[in-house]
Structure formats: C-alpha cells, structure tokens
Amino acid sequence: MPTYLFETEEHAALRAQARKFAERAIAPNAHAWEENEEFPRELYSELAKAGLHALGYPEDVGGAGGDITHVLCASEELVLAGKSVGTVVGLGSHGIALPPIVRFGTPEQIDRFVKPVLSGEKIAALAITEPGGGSDVANLKTRAVRDGDHYVLDGAKTFITSGVRADLVTVAVRTGGPAHGGISMIVVERGTPGFTVSKKLKKTGWWASDTAELSFESCRVPAANLIGEENSGFYAIMANFVTERLFLAGQCVAIAELAYRESIAYARERSAFGKNLTGFQVIRHKLADMATRIAAARALTSEVATRFVRGDAAPQLAAMAKNTGTDMLSFVVDQAVQIHGGYGYMREYVVERLYRDARLYPIGGGTREIMNEIISKAEGY
Ligand SMILES: Cc1cc2nc3c(=O)[nH]c(=O)nc-3n(C[C@H](O)[C@H](O)[C@H](O)COP(=O)(O)OP(=O)(O)OC[C@H]3O[C@@H](n4cnc5c(N)ncnc54)[C@H](O)[C@@H]3O)c2cc1C
Numbered sequence: 001m002p003t004y005l006f007e008t009e010e011h012a013a014l015r016a017q018a019r020k021f022a023e024r025a026i027a028p029n030a031h032a033w034e035e036n037e038e039f040p041r042e043l044y045s046e047l048a049k050a051g052l053h054a055l056g057y058p059e060d061v062g063g064a065g066g067d068i069t070h071v072l073c074a075s076e077e078l079v080l081a082g083k084s085v086g087t088v089v090g091l092g093s094h095g096i097a098l099p100p101i102v103r104f105g106t107p108e109q110i111d112r113f114v115k116p117v118l119s120g121e122k123i124a125a126l127a128i129t130e131p132g133g134g135s136d137v138a139n140l141k142t143r144a145v146r147d148g149d150h151y152v153l154d155g156a157k158t159f160i161t162s163g164v165r166a167d168l169v170t171v172a173v174r175t176g177g178p179a180h181g182g183i184s185m186i187v188v189e190r191g192t193p194g195f196t197v198s199k200k201l202k203k204t205g206w207w208a209s210d211t212a213e214l215s216f217e218s219c220r221v222p223a224a225n226l227i228g229e230e231n232s233g234f235y236a237i238m239a240n241f242v243t244e245r246l247f248l249a250g251q252c253v254a255i256a257e258l259a260y261r262e263s264i265a266y267a268r269e270r271s272a273f274g275k276n277l278t279g280f281q282v283i284r285h286k287l288a289d290m291a292t293r294i295a296a297a298r299a300l301t302s303e304v305a306t307r308f309v310r311g312d313a314a315p316q317l318a319a320m321a322k323n324t325g326t327d328m329l330s331f332v333v334d335q336a337v338q339i340h341g342g343y344g345y346m347r348e349y350v351v352e353r354l355y356r357d358a359r360l361y362p363i364g365g366g367t368r369e370i371m372n373e374i375i376s377k378a379e380g381y
Helices: 009-025 027-036 043-048 070-084 085-091 099-104 107-118 234-271 281-310 315-345 350-358 367-381
Strands: 125-126 145-146 152-159 168-172 182-188 195-200 211-223
Touching: 009 027, 009 043, 009 070, 027 070, 027 085, 027 195, 043 085, 070 085, 070 281, 085 168, 085 234, 085 350, 099 107, 099 182, 099 234, 125 350, 145 315, 152 168, 152 182, 168 234, 182 234, 234 281, 234 315, 234 350, 281 315, 315 350, 315 367
Parallel strands: 125 168
Antiparallel strands: 145 152, 152 211, 168 182, 195 211
C-alpha cells in the first residue's frame, strides 16, 4: 500500500501498533457493534492504554505527543484493520472537542476537561450545529446569558457525534450581539441541570458511533467553564475546522483504501463465465481507477498535512483536500459495491457499510458547497 510521503520509521511503528490494537480489539466485534449502533465505553481507555488515544496532543496536557501526521496514520490503520468506521469516528470525537480547550483554556480547565478525556476516562463532544442551521455558523442561536458567576444557556444542538454518551460537551453559544463577533465556547458537563440528550438520532452510516440532539433549558453553567475570552469563540471554531477537515480528508483515504482492498480480494475469489473477476479487463480497470484516485487524494492530504505541521496550511488547502477526498471516496465505494455485485448490497459485506458511511463526508465538518465558498473567497473571484 502506498503510504503518505511524510512518513518516517516512527509513523511505520505507529501504524503497526494501531493495526495490532484494531485487529484484536475492534475487528472481531466490528459488525456487531455497527449493527447494535454502539461500541463499549471501555474501548476509550483500552485505546488510551495502547498509547493511541492521546496522539497529537502535547505531553503537558496529558497527550502522547506527535502531530496530525501521526494521527492520520494511526487512524487509517484503525479503519483498515478494525473495519468499523463508526467505532473509529466515535473514539475520535475528542479530536474536535478538545483542541479549543487546549489552545485557549486555562491550566485548571486542561486538568478538569482535557486530561480525563485523553486518559480515556471521559468522553468529549463538540456541539456547533443547530436544528435551524449548520453551515451558517456565525448565525447560531443558542444563547448564554451571564448571571453572576454562571451563564444560563437556552437552545438546542443537533447531529452531535458522541453526544449521547459525552461527559463533557464543548458548546458554541451566543454571548454577544449578532454575527461572528458574539460567539463564545463553553464546556457543559453531563448532569448539569437543564442539559439533556433529547434524542439519539438514526442515521445512514457511522452506526457504531452515537449522534445526538442536545437541549439546553435554563441550563446554569459555571462561568469558569468559558473557554478563552467572551465573544472570541468564532476564531476558535474556524481554527478547529482546518484540522477537522484534514482528519476527514484522511478518513476518506482510509475508507477508500479499505473498500479497494475488499474489492481486490473479492474480485480474485469470485468467478463468472469461467474465470475470476480479475480476469476481466473492465474489472481490472475499475480497480486501477480506484487506486489512482486514492493515490491522488492521499498525495494532496499529505501535502496539506505537511504544510500544516510547518505552520503554513491555509484554510482553503484543507477545504481542497476535503473535497478531493470526499469526491474520490464517493467514486471508490460505488465501484466497490459494483464489483461485489448483489453481495455489495448485503449488510454482512463490509463494502455495503462503507458505501453508507461514505455519504457523510461531503456533509460533515462543512459541506462540499461551503468548502467551495472558502476556496472561492481565498482565490478572490
Ligand atoms: C453524522 C453526522 C455527524 C456530525 N457531527 C457533528 C458534530 O460532532 N458536531 C457538530 O457541531 N456538527 C456535527 N455535524 C453537523 C454537520 O457539520 C452539518 O450537518 C453540516 O455543517 C451542514 O449543516 P446543515 O446540516 O445544517 O446543512 P445546511 O447548512 O442547512 O445546508 C443545507 C444545504 O445547503 C447548502 N448551503 C448552505 N449554505 C450554502 C451557501 N452559502 N452556499 C451554497 N450552498 C449552501 C449546503 O451545502 C447543503 O447542501 C454532523 C453531521 C452528521 C450528519
């Protein structure tokens, strides 16, 4: 398998470690967890004990060190060897929930919120999207009004990954006037009166990960839970989106690589008209097209991740990597199902699940259209 160009021996060792973990702890249960729409909570601490949950975070906040390149490699192996995208994205929800706290939080907030999540003891989620709209982040409506040493929250969030089981949720709220200058980030802990999980949502793919609708009704949250300065949350959200989009681009590559491998194995074993499917040029060319597009998406993701680590990744590059990844993935999973014929439409086949999982990527973390808006603005049309 072609790896990312940035990879060193350190990345190879990490891949081996993640592969070993996923083969043992995820793969044997992947299908059951996806069908039951849940994986065991203990998996967070098992992943942490294996040294894979806190990657990409500095040691002084409880992290295991490394950067986004290490996260991309470990996460790809968890998908390839574990074969449950829902489990991997559920395990990874802290990847979007914690960075605002790490970047802008106080030492006390790091101790209370970041460390117990990175050790696998607690689950974290990020809540930005609202039932009334997700793309127009600057227009979000959930209010947080200061009352003494608390904020009182009223509003709702939806489509929140790991929201059903989260012990803490990094919530985007309106503390000031309209538009982006009135937004703040605040951490709401499970059990806070007025904070409820109003619904566990049923969805197309990512079944093993839970997705929630959250409600805040006169919910009193200590002012000490505010992350950074009041009304400075929009900047934190935008900075977070760049890494989230790179993660998502990497996930597209990983899922496509898995669909490609499953398709090669199936085509070699299945016969029609007296020969294996790989005996047909049209099938070989489908596989060749899949491999080519995966390589192209991997190359762009690799370049943007490398620039990001160097400190010069512009948001439009992450948007380009995400759109390239999602377009590639939509194509690859469709071809994978086609190569599998009727079995590709059956629930016990991995590619059937990957086909459903893939549909999220042009939507989540900013839609395909919003990525093009970011690119258009940066290009100055
Ligand atoms: C499985 C899943 C998990 C998710 N996890 C999280 C999470 O953990 N936390 C979180 O906060 N959110 C999460 N989301 C929400 C996700 O980020 C939003 O769904 C996404 O940002 C789009 O918002 P929306 O669904 O409200 O669509 P809308 O904003 O209503 O958009 C609807 C359509 O209109 C288009 N559109 C909107 N504005 C424009 C424009 N200016 N120009 C052109 N087209 C436009 C969109 O591209 C889209 O096609 C998740 C979503 C899903 C499905």
